[in-house]
Amino acid sequence: MTEALWYNTPAKAWGTGLPIGNGRIGAVVLSEISKETWSFNEITFWSGQSELSPKVYGGKAAIKEIQARYLGNDFVGGKLLAEQYLQPSKKNYGTNLTVAKIHLEFDQPSAAPSNFRRELNLDKAVASAQYVLGGHNYRRETFISHRQQILVSQISTDSTQGLSLTLSISSENPDFIVTIMGDALGFQAHALESAHSDGKCGVRGRGIVKISAPGGSIQVNNGRLVVKNAKFALVFLAFNTDFRQTNNDWMSLASAQLKDAQSRTYEQLKTDHMKDHQSLYRRVSINLGGNESAALPTNERQSRFNESGFDDPSLFALYFQYGRYLTISGTRADSPLPLHLQGLWNDGEASKMNWSCDYHLDINTQMNYFPTEMTSLTECHAPLINYIETLARDGETTAEQFYGSPGWVAHVFSNVWGFTDPGWEVSWGLNVTGGLWIASHLIEHFEYTQDKTFLAEKAFPILKKSAEFYLDYMTIEPISGHLVTGPSVSPENSFFTGDVKDGEQQLCLAPTVDTILIRDLFHFLINAGSQLNTDAEFCSRLKDALPKLPPLKIGKKGQLQEWLEDYEESQPDHRHLSHTIALCRSDQITPRHTPALAESVRVTLANRQARADLEDIEFTAALFGLNFARLNDGESALKHVGHLIGELCFENLLSYSKAGVAGAENSIFVIDGNFGGAAVVGEMLLRSSNSEVDLLPALPSKWHSGFVQGLRARGNVEFDIEWKDGNLTVVTLKAFSPGRVTLYYKNHRVDLSFDSLEVIRLSNSLELLSKA
Template identity: 90%
Template sequence: MAEALWYNEPAKAWSMGLPIGNGRIGAVVLSEIDKETWSFNEISFWSGRSEPSPKAYGGKAAIKEIQARYLGGDFTGGKLLAEQYLQPPKKNYGTNLTVAKINLAFDQSSAAISNFRRELSLDEAVASAQYMVGDHNYRRETLVSNCHQILVSQISTDSSQGISLTLSISSENSDFTVASMGNALEFQAHALESAHSDGKCGVRGRGIVKITAPGGSIQVNNEKLMVKDAKSILVFLTFNTDFRQANNNWMSLALAQLKHAQSYTYEQLKTDHMNDHQSLYRRVSINLGSNERAALPTNERQSRFKEAGFDDPSLFALYFQYGRYLTISGTRANSPLPLHLQGLWNDGEASKMNWSCDYHLDINTQMNYFPTEMANLSECHAPLIDYIETLAQDGKTTAKQFYGSPGWVAHVFSNVWGFTDPGWEVSWGLNVTGGLWIASHMIEHFEYTQDKTFLSEIAFPILKKSAEFYLDYMTVEPISRCLVTGPSVSPENSFFTGDAKDGEQQLSLGPTIDTILIRDLFKFLIKAGSQLNTDAGFCSRLKDALTKLPPFKIGKKGQLQEWLEDCEESQPDHRHLSHTIALCRSDQITPRHSPALAESIRVTLANRQARADLEDIEFTAALFGLNFARLNEGDSALEHVGHLIGELCFENLLSYSKAGVAGAESSIFVIDGNFGGAAVVGEMLLRSSDSEIDLLPALPLKWPSGFVRGLRARGNLEFDIKWEDGNLTLVTLKAFSPGRVTLYYKNYQVHLSFYSLEVIWLSNSLELLSKA
């Protein structure tokens, strides 16, 4: 495996640094000749604190009153009441913060320097930098071990003069101290900031940096570690926080982790780390073809990408594997929390503004996990599943206090403190299906794994409680007699009612996104209840309610309606495309079974693309790509992923949101584009639903020959696919659960039944070649 990001120029800014991580602690490595900086982060290092929901905030009576206003067409009155009853004040919500910067300053020779190269090996999960001074080699390697819970760096040379360096620690946190501890530095950090909390509350953490340098000398001076004339230097970094800790035992973890790591050689630590990482990473291999651009440094390939018409197929493959690498590095089965807005890393920008580096539940957190199951990394879903369980528990209070309803609910975003209330502005804060949207990943996890224990013990009870909320909360629209949600938003868009006095509105009854999510929820629970032979009465209620949900509607412009009525968008260039998940994240709309509705989404996409002032950001590009992949338009999907890679990613290929969008003064790192882009590449090659699988459904002309091995499909299936000259040549299906499926390729289809652990080989026309 040779997948790597590499550069022949130093990293002078965070956006050029290389991300490493173990699912809990992460760093972005900025390598220059005479210095190196590790921007260091920890997933639970949050400001803020837990805040209780208001004990009385309207409840059922207020909701009925608000719904009555909207049912009567009184949008202005309904919004005023919503602001009164569903707009709690912002308290100590908090944000994830960068912990510190570890600064390495090298006493570098002034002799001629050559052959500089820095690299992130996706297969080894090691960030490195190497160069020559005269005839001598210098090399740095940095990794973050999951099995040993420590960051380790080896710095070495073959020069007899060795290496001299000074290590110091700095932080933007106001409550941050560094003290010497033998040949080590201890640092204590308190996550404080005043943009999202009162500046007085947050997580505390303790870390240790230790250096060993056989053959060299080490001194400690003014809270700095100074090494002289060492041919090989090891730097160890450990850090832990008091998040969810009942006592102070966490304070001793850093020293224990350090002592444990030092009982191993660097070679042993690296081998353990690589074996652990590769046990996940090497499950999938991909080859989309190659050309001469593959030999260029990553930043040069990226800068030439658009000009070359995105004709660099191996860069798409690299981006797909980079998404898998970031998943493995950012969210592991033992991670205490899932990926946030910036994954596991943090450039500090979102933390300083109204965004917050948190859990956005109206696309961002979901997109972080779009490729997880498909990319054969199912275990990496565990932190999100655990987080959903927490949301479901905390959301019970919100359901009761704000809505007077049973079950649970969460809204537009959340934090590590159990925030599930509406946001503090109804215009965006009343995304009443945000919690359900993130909980739909439980449905996806089951569909891919077929884990009946997970279904019965975790997914079904939590999703049932979500359904209980919506059954109680929804109201009947008197003209259509449909069950509708509301007041709710279609994230984070707005519309005109047609009545000039109403002006721009955000809240309504029955936005399409709500109906999509609730329909999928009810359908899944009905099927799961039958499989588990449980809750027959409740499932009967769901069946009745399912028939009363509003149907999809096509608007006067030929678009899929985003709201219950054919409202005019007040911002037709908006970045959110929430209602299109009926196609790109659900099987409610498909070209095969509902071509007219699929065409309405094509029109929706065309209308957005036609806007010169489209809010062109990372997750929007990924959503365009996902939708075109589901429309079987591979060349269009490729254009959008290419645009994402070439124009919406920094030099380190981490995606960003452009300056000017949602109040951002500069381009802000947001990692969901990396995962969304990886999901698009996967969907172009393999698409699955509960009962149907499409092979190479959106293969673009620029990937005429290639293969992919190890992609997963719903039904607990794994596929190896090979193609040449734009045509399928061989398919291998590995079944890990018994079942049946209809397989499609172009005009061919075959109905397959299989046993657990059965392997099936199929030809280019889906004819059975053999079974084992």
């Protein structure tokens, strides 16, 4: 079965276009009969500039004073001090911007078209459109080569008259200049906007669009390239920016990239592109079953999805592989930056809002990388890991200036300019574990790869400095003796203390998400220190601090408490579910080992779902799905991923946040739902911790027969799983590092030990079939 998104109707809006990319440059292709538009993006094309943190904002003395207020239950006084000392003003923060739009207008017969089909082939990473017009076939293919760092498009026809088209470039950027370069158009772009900066600072870029038109002519007319009667046309697009450049060499890169691409045939470029993409994409295959819906265009399948009760198993498989496709297209090992709020792409909407198209550190950026390790794309984690390293370095100044503490800290969001300070409103800006949350991906990368060099040279040093900050910043709550964070928030929620004079509050001591992240951090560093035989004294401090962290608590309604105290939620319909990461992204809560706490998460989810006014958006649906998968509830997990695909995605299956949420006037493209949804599908089939693996833990009845090959588990182990009629038939384990694991399937359990490169096959009752 070809894994593809396809449509028999033209793409007239951004949410119907097809995304392509190479980890640095990206485009959304909107194909119609008479024209095609490429909405073109580049990951470093940012407004704003690097700016220093404020001079000492209060430092240690101010933090101690604020903490004293909260220890004395003076929430009003504590917030006033926090606003004084921990609320910097917004400066030239910036945002990622769309670079330009490339317009292709075709001079074609006026006859009615037939057999129109546009497609995004996930295995080939090629967007295409084809149709019949006037008795002749027309076809367009567009891809972005990672090897050549260039967009390539071939437009062809079997018409004896050839084809004719006009190419032009437009941009919403105020400083954008198009120049004529023979049979090419050059353009200079300056990333300027005034919603997130002063409208005067930002990255500069230069690009070239060049056409080759064998058998035809190319003319320049009013700043446009006009092609007449060509046998076929090849369009090349190259673009680069001055981001992090120390000289002007970047200005000539586009010419060099064009020259290199034109030294190859189109077939060579396409073959090299596909081989490069498939070396990653083909690592995992999946089949969840299918029915007659699989033959329908993607938009028709999506429109029927809810009504059918999500009875389209192969659409779930397609969505899973689409998430992997978007990862490969959006974030490669050599990408200069990781995926942002909209991945690599940009519809221009979030850039205009208070949100910014940036790096949100309170779930969105993390979720972009949820499926990366488990779906065998570990190299694609590199841009995020490199970004975390930069964040940690920049966060040392914030730790010193705002908190008077060693180590490093970052908060609710960041940009490409090293922003790690609190946000400019304490009610949401004091997410004091935002940096740690994103840095937990260092832990995940090591757990999956078992790369000791990475552990010693990157993960341990960065995470140790994070722990140094929290050890210094936290304080003892004198009654309980607990070691607590604060002032801090549970993103981005608020509560009532029970005292009328306090009103609605956001800041407190030890919101649950802080404790979860810090506990995992300390445990990891203690184990890593032992493995590396290093920092014994520091690890001893962590061991002393661990039992002082507050326990996870169950509230009076049976829910997992979001805060240290059982406060009443002031927004029980809120979209964030940060505290549930103890279940869906950590082993601190599991049905097997902590059943009461697991049940409290189920109650939390039920309480949110019961709200008619629930903020129903893409990452919330994914979080519901992830939590239910961890609760072994496949039917509920399926329901939420199905809802995500059917009702929280555009026609092109890119996820969005509904209008009305967080000030959005329109539904805004936010890509984390795509990655979160892919992770849910993976977790339903395979769940792993450092010592345990569950097979088919949340298999829903609609996926009654199928297989998955190439899923990764912690411990550097790969699994192929087959099942029929709802039951496991055979599982194959491939070890890439020596280790041991306890494997579970329903009521069956087996303890396995293995050497590197060993392959083990087990039956449906986990009995050994072969070992090699």
